[in-house]
Amino acid sequence: MRMMTVTGTTTITTMLEYEFMRNAFAAAGIAAVVSGLVGYFLVLRGQTFAGHALSHIGFAGATGAMLIGLAPLWGLVGFTVAAGVGIGLLGERISGRDVAIGVVLALALGLGLLFLHYYTAFATQATALLFGNVLAVDRSTIATLVGLGAVTLAGLAAIMRPLIFATLQPELAEAKGVRLRFIGMAFLAIVALAVSESAQIVGILLVFALMVGPPATAQQLVTGLWAGMLLAAIIALAEAWFGIAVAYYTDWPVSFCIASLSALAYFLTYLRFIR
């Protein structure tokens, strides 16, 4: 028993001796907390499909940015925020919204493919975009993630009260003077920023592992707003860090480990409440 503890501590210390591992933990930690908090509202509002679409649109943005020689992150941010505002402008009650989003989503992926077609130099870049490459994160990326995360959370904090009101009781919120369309638009812009963060860690195709899994798990467990937000962030953080550790020992891809933990946690809580 004593031996095991010592061994465990030693291996964690060894793991943290590598700078790329320390960077990975830092980057994943920031993105996870932001994703968990923003994702809590995404799940509450039933807008997970819009979040999914935003990440795919981000793919076109990122590959497009690479094509013209910019950092993919800024293409990702620019395209997702613009798309978030666009979807928000369509309004809350547009019928067939899912269809419209689905069509745009497919178009965005297709565009991303076209951009890649003309940018054949770095095929690995595409894989990193789609599935994440947290082990390659450097110091400057961490600084960017901190800045982006701070902006995202400041924006969320600024609109949180009317956002909750508009989410839970749209009719009454409108009557009390909440601009539903503005709030919906601002929120999707915030989601877009969170998607950009999350995509740096788990990749565009797996942002749901951090943005939907943890909040959905948290909502199964607690029903208070603050408790739900906090738990969503904690679960996301735990899954991200634990996922990296599992990847370190097994040599499996990090994104696979995080996605599996996210799904496992969700289905365990779901099964507990299904009766």
Next chain:
Amino acid sequence: MNAIELEHVTLAVGGRDVLVDTSFAIRRGEFIGVLGPNGAGKTTLMRAILGLLPPRAGSLSVFGRAPRRGEPDIGYLPQVRTVVPNLRVRGFDFIASSVHGERFGLPLLSRADRAMIAKTLAAVGAGDLATRPLSDISGGERQRLLLAQALLGEPKLLLLDEPLISLDYRYQEAVIDLVRRFARERNATVLFSAHELNQLIGTLDRVLYLGNGHAALGTVAEVATAPVLSQLYGTDIQVVQADGHIFVHSRGRDVERADHAHDDGHGHHDHHHHA
């Protein structure tokens, strides 16, 4: 002083005139039952009073001035047609979202706010709903939460849009009684829309019948008559009085009950269970 005044008001929704050249005045402290067939403009009228729908013609005043969005003196219970959303949020937070919900920033509540919410929940017998998530409560229970919410902050004017929908008969009586007591204690004005006149007969001061673009406001004896209702319903109506009750028939069919049955059909969707 009048609480609500309409002078030659025309209200239109989507290019269709719902209320045409209508004038009436509701005095402060009056309990008004609002009746009429589906689509007669009950909800539209309330939205106009809330300042959400400017009249196409004529002037509408609330407490002596033009209606403005977010008027704190109005308590509003919106008619909710949608299925109870599968929200994993407890009743307390649902209600609390409306407290200063239109202001930006974090949704922080003062101790006084919390006490007020708890007191109002207890007053409508919904204290036990505070800790239960919305996904686990029935349509009737949600209706109780919405009523508590409308009474928050001691409003001077209550706009209750079909508050009796999906409540069982006993609780319908309790709701009417509760609203009456609240209104009497504070000299609050009430617009209470319903499908059946009889339940409200002992409570209301006057009745406002809407239909066919027109409105008739008066005592039950003045308004619930065959000629007035025939014009409003646009069909040949017979009014039968028996035992203090009033039955409104059209070619042998009970008009109000037929409408009500229709709503009950919708109401069942409200008993949406959580998987």
